[in-house]
Amino acid sequence: MVKDRARDTLFPGRRTTGAVVATVIAVFTALTGIAQERSSGVANGAYKVPRTPDGQPDLQGYWSNLTYTPLERPRALADKAFYTDRESIEAFNKAVADTTDQIVHYVNSDFGATPVQTGARPNRRTSLVIDPADGRIPPLTPDAAKRQAVRLAADKGRGPLAQTWRDDRGTVWCVFHDRAVPSVVAPYGSNYHIVQSRDWIVLTYEWNTEHRIIPLDGRPHAPDSVRSYAGDSRGRWEGDTLVVETTNFNVNRNFFGSDGTFKLVERFTRTADDTIVHTYTVEDPSTWTRPWTVELPMHVIKGPMLEYACNENNQDGFATLKNARAQEEGRLAPMDAIKRGDAKATITKREEQGAAKVLGGDAQDEKK
Numbered sequence: 001m002v003k004d005r006a007r008d009t010l011f012p013g014r015r016t017t018g019a020v021v022a023t024v025i026a027v028f029t030a031l032t033g034i035a036q037e038r039s040s041g042v043a044n045g046a047y048k049v050p051r052t053p054d055g056q057p058d059l060q061g062y063w064s065n066l067t068y069t070p071l072e073r074p075r076a077l078a079d080k081a082f083y084t085d086r087e088s089i090e091a092f093n094k095a096v097a098d099t100t101d102q103i104v105h106y107v108n109s110d111f112g113a114t115p116v117q118t119g120a121r122p123n124r125r126t127s128l129v130i131d132p133a134d135g136r137i138p139p140l141t142p143d144a145a146k147r148q149a150v151r152l153a154a155d156k157g158r159g160p161l162a163q164t165w166r167d168d169r170g171t172v173w174c175v176f177h178d179r180a181v182p183s184v185v186a187p188y189g190s191n192y193h194i195v196q197s198r199d200w201i202v203l204t205y206e207w208n209t210e211h212r213i214i215p216l217d218g219r220p221h222a223p224d225s226v227r228s229y230a231g232d233s234r235g236r237w238e239g240d241t242l243v244v245e246t247t248n249f250n251v252n253r254n255f256f257g258s259d260g261t262f263k264l265v266e267r268f269t270r271t272a273d274d275t276i277v278h279t280y281t282v283e284d285p286s287t288w289t290r291p292w293t294v295e296l297p298m299h300v301i302k303g304p305m306l307e308y309a310c311n312e313n314n315q316d317g318f319a320t321l322k323n324a325r326a327q328e329e330g331r332l333a334p335m336d337a338i339k340r341g342d343a344k345a346t347i348t349k350r351e352e353q354g355a356a357k358v359l360g361g362d363a364q365d366e367k368k
Contacts, residue, residue, distance in 0.1 A: 049240045049270050054198040057240045057270055062303035064191045065183060065278065065296045066115035068095035073127035073135025081135065082124045092122040114188060119299040128185070130279075131293040140257050144287040148257050161324040176229035177208035181246065182255065182264050182280055183296055192298065193305055201235055201242065209308045214244055221247055229253050231264065242268040258287040274300040 050058040068091070073081075083091060096116045127135035140148060179186050191206040203212040214235040222232045232248035244267075249260035262284035269277050276298040283291040326332035 047272060050273075052196065052198075056196065056198070056237060057242070058196075059194050059201070059242060059268055059270055059276060060196055062191065062193050062301045062305065063276060063298040064119040064301045065185055065298045066118050066120045066188070066190045067123060067128070067185055067297070068092060068115055068120060069123045069125055069128055071128045071184065071294070072137060073129065077126045077135075079134065080126055081130075081133070083126060085124070088122045088124045092120075118188065118191065119301045121297070121299060123297065125295065128294050128296060129292060130295045131281075132290065137256060138288040138290045138292050140287060141285075141289055144257050147259070151254075161327060162320050163324075164321075174208060177205065177210055178229070178253070178255075179207060180205040180210040181212065181230045181233075182266075182282060182294075183278065185296065189308075191301060191305055193303065204305070206305050206308060221245075224248065227251065227260065240269060242266075244268070255282075256287075258282075258284045261286055268298075 052058045052060075096114070129135045129137060132138060178184075179190070183190075186207060189206045193204040193206075195202045195204075199215060199217045201214050201216060203214070204210070205212070210230065212230060212233060214233045216235045216237070218236070219234065221234055226232065227248045227250045229250045229252075231246040233244050233246040235242055235244045237243070243265065246264040246266070249255070249262065251260045253260040255262060262282050264280055264282055266278065266280040271277050278296045278298050279293060280296075281291050281293045282288075323332055327334055
């Protein structure tokens with residue numbers, strides 16, 4: 001109901017969506033030069049960061065890191081770290097056009113849920129990974145590669161039917177959304193509400209309404225035995241930059257091959273009234289051959305954020321287990337997940353065929 005009202009208010013009918021998107025593209029194209037002027041102003045120290053009553057840099061407000069820039073650089077771009085201005089606009093416009101060419105049965109633009117409708121802008125970078133220089137996540141160490149192989153074999157051995165509630169990610173049970181920390185851009189809804197005081201800063205992520213409550217008072221990290229899916233964060237100010245160090249991730253938290261043993265260091269710097277540059281570095285010598293760094297521009301959006309409305313009474317997990325047992329007993333025929341509009345099943349099949357359209361990504365990379 002709420003989603004429908006929001007859709008009807010912002011985009012009353014499918015036929016208007018194309019016009020809205022086209023208008024936004026034109027505006028972004030015209031504003032590219034202005035954005036570059038702002039960046040040069042930051043570089044020479046012209047931008048004055050707003051302050052809270054306590055004198056700290058003010059990061060408060062509603063922000064989005066939605067983007068069409070892929071996490072890793074497509075192999076076709078090799079060592080090309082930056083687009084030209086024209087190339088960045090062309091890549092952006094192409095990605096926007098592809099947004100309505102969904103591989104599932106609904107169109108995200110009908111719900112005002114595409115990146116361009118939530119503040120995404122052209123980005124001259126060809127990948128969000130900025131270090132290593134090739135824009136790719138470093139290789140796994142030999143031991144980590146073995147762990148990954150064991151994990152994949154175990155998943156395959158369990159078969160397609162869920163055996164226990166543990167076979168589903170925490171997102172099904174609304175325990176934790178794994179794109180929140182470290183930040184991995186979602187296809188939509190990758191938005192934040194930031195509130196701060198002298199001793200605390202709170203980042204609320206729209207998906208699953210994840211809250212990161214980060215102390216700024218210099219307290220030490222929690223004991224190593226205290227672990228969570230979002231980790232244990234501690235913040236401090238270095239000039240106008242907020243630095244957040246997070247450790248103590250849960251051992252069940254798999255992040256690109258690391259079983260919660262990684263350390264995350266984030267930096268948030270306000271570079272314009274409407275922009276925060278968020279970078280983070282992930283380090284785990286037991287998993288990757290070297291640390292790697294991501295840069296995520298965050299752009300101001302109009303609040304407030306609507307409630308995600310995920311709750312622990314979610315029936316999906318119960319229905320999944322009940323239907324799995326019924327299939328095993330022959331009381332229920334296996335459902336065609338693709339025909340019923342299961343987005344995950346559709347994407348998985350396309351990936352297996354090497355033809356998945358990964359938002360902002362490279363289908364050939366996925367195949368490889």
